[in-house]
Amino acid sequence: MRPLILISAVAVLALAADQATLDRGQKEEGLACTPCHSLRLVHSQRLSKATWNKELDKMTGWGTKIQDRDALLEYLVANFGDDKPPSPPAMSKDGVPKNGVPKK
Amino acid sequence: MPFTRRNLFATLASAAVSSQLAHGADDPVAIAGKRPMILHNDRPEDLETPVRYFDSWITPIDAFFVRQHLPRPAAIDPDAYRLTVNGMVSKPLELTLADLRKLPQFTVPATIECTGNGRGFYTPKVPGIQWMRGAIGNAEWRGPRVSDVLKMAGVSGAATFIETDGADIGVASTPDFVRSLPMNKAMHPATILALGMNGQTPAIHGFPVRLIVPGWDGTSSVKWVVRISAAAQSNTGFFMNPGYRYPKYSLPPGTPARPAELEVIEGMPVKSSITAPEDQAKVTMEPVTIRGFAWAGENAIERVDVSTDGGSRWRDAQLSREKLPFAWRLWNLEWRPSEPGYYTVMSRATDTAGRVQPIVSPWNPSGYLWNSIDRVGVTVEKTA
Numbered sequence: 001m002r003p004l005i006l007i008s009a010v011a012v013l014a015l016a017a018d019q020a021t022l023d024r025g026q027k028e029e030g031l032a033c034t035p036c037h038s039l040r041l042v043h044s045q046r047l048s049k050a051t052w053n054k055e056l057d058k059m060t061g062w063g064t065k066i067q068d069r070d071a072l073l074e075y076l077v078a079n080f081g082d083d084k085p086p087s088p089p090a091m092s093k094d095g096v097p098k099n100g101v102p103k104k
Numbered sequence: 105m106p107f108t109r110r111n112l113f114a115t116l117a118s119a120a121v122s123s124q125l126a127h128g129a130d131d132p133v134a135i136a137g138k139r140p141m142i143l144h145n146d147r148p149e150d151l152e153t154p155v156r157y158f159d160s161w162i163t164p165i166d167a168f169f170v171r172q173h174l175p176r177p178a179a180i181d182p183d184a185y186r187l188t189v190n191g192m193v194s195k196p197l198e199l200t201l202a203d204l205r206k207l208p209q210f211t212v213p214a215t216i217e218c219t220g221n222g223r224g225f226y227t228p229k230v231p232g233i234q235w236m237r238g239a240i241g242n243a244e245w246r247g248p249r250v251s252d253v254l255k256m257a258g259v260s261g262a263a264t265f266i267e268t269d270g271a272d273i274g275v276a277s278t279p280d281f282v283r284s285l286p287m288n289k290a291m292h293p294a295t296i297l298a299l300g301m302n303g304q305t306p307a308i309h310g311f312p313v314r315l316i317v318p319g320w321d322g323t324s325s326v327k328w329v330v331r332i333s334a335a336a337q338s339n340t341g342f343f344m345n346p347g348y349r350y351p352k353y354s355l356p357p358g359t360p361a362r363p364a365e366l367e368v369i370e371g372m373p374v375k376s377s378i379t380a381p382e383d384q385a386k387v388t389m390e391p392v393t394i395r396g397f398a399w400a401g402e403n404a405i406e407r408v409d410v411s412t413d414g415g416s417r418w419r420d421a422q423l424s425r426e427k428l429p430f431a432w433r434l435w436n437l438e439w440r441p442s443e444p445g446y447y448t449v450m451s452r453a454t455d456t457a458g459r460v461q462p463i464v465s466p467w468n469p470s471g472y473l474w475n476s477i478d479r480v481g482v483t484v485e486k487t488a
Binding site: 051 | 140143148150166230232
C-alpha cells in the first residue's frame, strides 16, 4: 500500500511541476512573442519539438528576448506539437462598412 | 523615459501583453474593409479568402487575401509620397505620385498567389502560415511600367537586378522586407508600379504604390514601394536568402534544406483549385455545378479536367473566356450524380506550355508552391 501512495504522490508532484512549467511557458509566450505578432500565428501551427526549437532560434536572431526558453518550448510542444489535431480555422468578423458605419 | 528603440520595444511589449490579457489570445476581430476572412493572424494581418467568395473573375478587394510580413506602415500621405530611384542610374530620381501618373498607364489583369498558398496540405507540417486554398486572388492592376521609370532614370546597361524596398519595417531586429528582381523581368511590359487595384487604392494591399510582377510568386510584388535601386547583384537579405527559396533537387519529406542548393522562386506552377462544392459538403441528387479557378504563372490555362470518381475518368471543364498569361481562368462542370454515396471530386489543369498539374506536389522545407491535383470529398444524399 505504502509504495503505491508514494508513487502516486511522486506522480502528482511531477504533474504539478509540469503544469507549473507550462504556465511559465505560456507567460513567456505573452512576453516574448506578442511585441511583433499576435499569438494566432503561433497557435495555428503544429510542429515537432525540433522545429519549434528552430523557430525560437530564428526569433531570437530577430531580436526576441526569451527569458524562460525551456518552459516556452515545453509549452509550445505540449499545446501545438505535431501530434496535436489541426486548429479549427478562425474567422474574422465582418469589417465591411454597412451604410457608411463600420461594423465593430 | 528617453525615446530609444529599446524603450519603444518595451512599451510595445507591455501594451501587447496587457491587451492580450484584456482580450484573450483568440477573441474574434474585424479587419476594416474586409468581409469575414480566415484569420491566420490579425497583427500583422494574414487573411485567407474563404473559397465561397471565389465566384468572379475579378476578386473584390473586400475578399482579397492579405499577407503581411511586417507590421503595416503608418498611412502614407499621397502628397508627401516620394519614390527614390537610385543605384546604377545616370539620373537618380525622387518621384511624386503626380510624376508617376504622368507616365503612360497600363492595366494588367494578374493573379497574385502567396508563395506558401496550400502549405497546410503538406505532410509533415512545416512552419509558416497554414494557408489552404485561399491565399490567391485576381485583380486588375493599373499604373506605369517599371521599365519607363528605369529609362527615365537612365538605368545602366550593366545593372542586372532591381532592388525594391517597401515602407514597412520590422520590429526589433526583424529584417527589412527588401526584394530583388532580375532586370529582364523588371523591364517586362507587364511589370508595373500599380497605383490602383480594381480602381481603388487600399492601403492594406500596398497602396499608394506597389510593385506587380505578373506570374511570379506574390512576395515579388512588394507593397508600399519607396525605393527602387538598379544593381549588379541580388540583395542578400533574409527575404531573398534563405526566405522564398526552393530546393533545386527534391528532398525526402521532413529533411532539412541544403542551403547551397536553394534557388530563388520565379514563375509560378500550373494549378487548379476547387471552390464548390466545399470539401466534405453534402448535396442532394440534383445537378451540381463543380467550380474553381486555374492559373499557370507566366502561361495561360489551356484546359481543366475534372473527375468525380477519384481520378479514374476525367471530363473537360468549361473555361471562362479570357485566356491570358498571368491571370487565372474560372472553370465549371455540371455534374449529375446518378446514385447516392461519397465521391472524391478532383481537378487537374494543363497550361499553354503543356505543363500538367501533378498528383504529388514535392514536399519542401518551407512549404512553397503547393499545386497537387485538387480534391474534395462530397456526400450525395438520397432525395427525400
